[in-house]
Amino acid sequence: MRETPSPGNLPHILLEWYDVHAREMPWRTGPAERRAGIRPDPYRIWLSEIMLQQTTVATVRDYFARFVARWPTVAELAAAPDADVMGEWAGLGYYARARNLLKCARAVVAQHDGVFPADHAALLALPGIGPYTAAAVSSIAFDLPQTVLDGNVERVMARLYDIHTPLPGAKPVLMEKAAALTPRDRPGDYAQAVMDLGATICTPKSPACGICPWRDPCKARREGTAPLLPMKTPKKPKPVRHGTLYLAQRTDGAWLLETRPDKGLLGGMLGWPGSDWLDIATERPAGTPPVTACWHDLAGEVRHTFTHFHLILSVRTARVGPEVQPERGDFVPRQNFRPSDLPTVMRKAFDLSQSAHVAGL
DNA sequence: CAACCGTGGTT
């Protein structure tokens, strides 16, 4: 008769559940394969974990397939031109991940002879690898007993122990609970099992407590508080910003684009030149056109929401002759321009211009 | 340490 569950055989119970219910993923070595002696490729585990940061498995699948097809090893990725990697990452978001992905690949080649380190501290020292990813690679790829603490594990621990302290303040306590459960046996499978549990059973809303392998020891289920946990500190409202983009096409079909600075929003990505994006709605920021031309306002607007603000953009288009010298950006020949290389907000602007063009405007 | 940093799916 105890109020809160003790570690006991909880990990074992979860591993038995995982043996039956493990989700299929292209980068994953399932429990049966592991038992057969098959080990995961650390490069693939690392790549998938970077992509999975704040991103769903369903979204990552196609990007992962394209990356490993194009760059099968860390050495090949390290040798890739920056623009190729940023273009392949376009649409996935959080573009600092792509810049750090390249930095990390090159560091693994330069500092570790092209072989990923297994040690948590060594992984943590690499660009783009934080506490979670270091633990994930160390445990999943190398089967070392490291504790992963992601959003899933936070939720599962908050419920299992009925912890009402709001995030992110509760992180140290949740880490303590998660670490106490991490087993020496099969730590790699266990790490994936807790996250699978959070993703499929112990979900944020309407958790399927009735079929949960930890339903008996779960304190929040006993208390009826599971759907309310974990508590979170309220988020700030998002302001609305406004701006203007300039889409210029040369008569030979080339498009005027610029590579954005490495720092800040959409850093390192291709985009249309434009104004600053400001919090004023009365007079839309127009900035300065990147090239002298007869600019036309497109009907409609681009709406997009980033992590911390909403954005409404006006779009202006122009056709320019072959002799013009732009003040900003460079002309990208038609055959080198792929809309899929653009981050989503820039692709929306392109789509708007094309639909207007087709409509004969 | 709080702010910054994308996007698409779900409710």
Add this chain to the structure above:
DNA sequence: TAACCAAGGTT
């Protein structure tokens, strides 16, 4: 429709 959410990291 708006808020919430996802295998977080960096500054």
